[in-house]
Amino acid sequence: MAKPVIEFDHISKSFEIGKLGSETLRQDLIKYWKQLTQKASLNPSNDTFWALQDISFSVNEGEVIGIIGRNGSGKSTLMKILSRVLLPTTGLIRGKGKISSILEVGTGFHGELTGLENIFLNAQILGMKKHEVTQKLDKIIAFSGIEEFINTPVKRYSSGMYVRLAFSVAAHLDADILILDEVLAVGDADFQKKCLVKMRELASNEGKTALIISHDMQALRQLCNQIAYLEKGKLKEFGAPTPTIAKYLYQEKIEFLGQVYISPDEAPGNQYLRVKKVSITPSERVNQIIYRNATLSFELEYWNLIPDISIMVRLFVFSFSGECLIQIDTPLKNLGVNTLHCVTGTIPSNYLGAGSYYFSVYFLDADEHKVLGFDTCLSIDLAGKESIILGDIPQAHVSSILKLQYI
Incomplete structure (x- = not known):
């Protein structure tokens, strides 16, 4: 019997709207500076917004899990908690293994560094040695398809180039769990197809686990073992791809006949x-x-x-x-x-x-x-x-x- 590598145990996340300390440190510092310069109240509101409420499910080794739901349903918040960018308000996540995540375009990249330098930076974050990265370097660059620009600072990359390199790094480095947020929405059709094939290969041949947020229902249906359907911060359904996606499309009236x-x-x-x-x-x-x-x-x-x-x-x-x-x-x-x-x-x-x-x-x-x-x-x-x-x-x-x- 397969053992879970990730367990979400009654995860909830609340934000105090308008208050400091409800977001990341960088976002709080930006908000604090704006409030000081605009002479605004530091605590203009006491409203509490629950982005996630009592989320529980488990993910086994080698599984690919799709996360679906309307914008604002809590998908990205859940993945940020798993990636340790945010802390849950209540609940626990139990997991084992190294995590590599692409939460948004440019995440984990330093804009002043070149694509090549960012590959080594991401590898160090994952705890890999320089010689281990060097062995995989040619494959990473070739898969990304941006060989011509690998020595260019990534601040000059387009969003498609960012995602190409980020996915290639995540897929080839020594991570046990991949978290991908809307990667399939950026890039051309050929690269999206390469991503699908690579994800299937990582899961079936190398036993890697992946959680994917996407609005591409067919890609998720092809790739995933299970689908988690979130609605207004709650887990509405967790099950096989085809019936879960059908329920999502039907209930959200995305299927408009x-x-x-x-x-x-x-x-x-x-x-x-x-x-x-x-x-x-x-x-x-x-x-x-x-x-x-x-x-x-x-x-x-x-x-x-x-x-x-x-x-x-x-x-x-x-x-x-x-x-x-x-x-x-x-x-x-x-x-x-x-x-x-x-x-x-x-x-x-x-x-x-x-x-x-x-x-x-x-x-x-x-x-x-x-x-x-x-x-x-x-x-x-x-x-x-x-x-x-x-x-x-x-x-x-x-x-x-x-x-x-x-x-």
């Missing part, structure tokens, strides 16, 4: 067009989970407010990273007198890979000028039956297979 409006007066639009309904309906759900083998039915209803205009409806499907995967058009149609129009379409099963997507609808005139744009009007999360890291999302930008039609 439809909008309906009763009259043109309250509907979104402009002086030309108003949207009555837009929806995407899966052919089936399994325990609130929508799998990629479900057929997706799209429906749009809209009013034209002026007669005799010609409109082409264009549907876009984007990945959550912003890549346009699908574009589908209706034929150009003269709308005639003021009336209600309905457009439907179908995305076949298994056409989209597992992942999160959002939809935008544009209404164009005969010259393909925008009459109305309805951006990010729908979103959906599709689960896969298997965890596949590479090659899961099609790269077609314009579809000749899918059709939209008036009914």
Whole structure:
């Protein structure tokens, strides 16, 4: 039976809003100086904010744990406590092993030092000897992909370069536990893919443990053994990735499958067009989970407010990273007198890979000028039956297979 390497035992963290001593020393000093120079009260408020409340779960050796929740749910606070940046108000954390963390861009780096010097600095923090780092140096630099700038001070790095180097250092140095806060949100798609593969390799082959905060649900579904779902500082759910992520998307209404409006007066639009309904309906759900083998039915209803205009409806499907995967058009149609129009379409099963997507609808005139744009009007999360890291999302930008039609 696997033994826990980290145990969160009834962890709670409160902050006295406006008071000193509720944050890090650096943040308190900055606040203190501002209050002195602006002649503000040092204790303007006695309000207590509980960022975390009674968090308990354990992590076994070699596990990858995803931490999910809305902004402000306590994810980063929990990781800062584990990294010993903050102390808990109540509760204990029991753990063993060296911890390496990337809590935010630039954390643990000295801006005046070069990338190379920062590699050795991070290694010393972890207690490694210089000769141990030298043995791994070529691999660290090669993985980061910034060989050309390794002797440049990191204060001149972009956020993507920071994260590349920080992740490469954390992944190759002698740490037993990795803490990564939104690393997958920075950097290009190729580097994100390298991170996923490397994390899987560290966990399965080297027995390293990782805790990852991310809003990339598909990456977490592929990579993690368990998911911790935080809501307003409380542990809402801790369990297997697919059902826990589905519960998060469903309860937080991040999965947005439809909008309906009763009259043109309250509907979104402009002086030309108003949207009555837009929806995407899966052919089936399994325990609130929508799998990629479900057929997706799209429906749009809209009013034209002026007669005799010609409109082409264009549907876009984007990945959550912003890549346009699908574009589908209706034929150009003269709308005639003021009336209600309905457009439907179908995305076949298994056409989209597992992942999160959002939809935008544009209404164009005969010259393909925008009459109305309805951006990010729908979103959906599709689960896969298997965890596949590479090659899961099609790269077609314009579809000749899918059709939209008036009914």
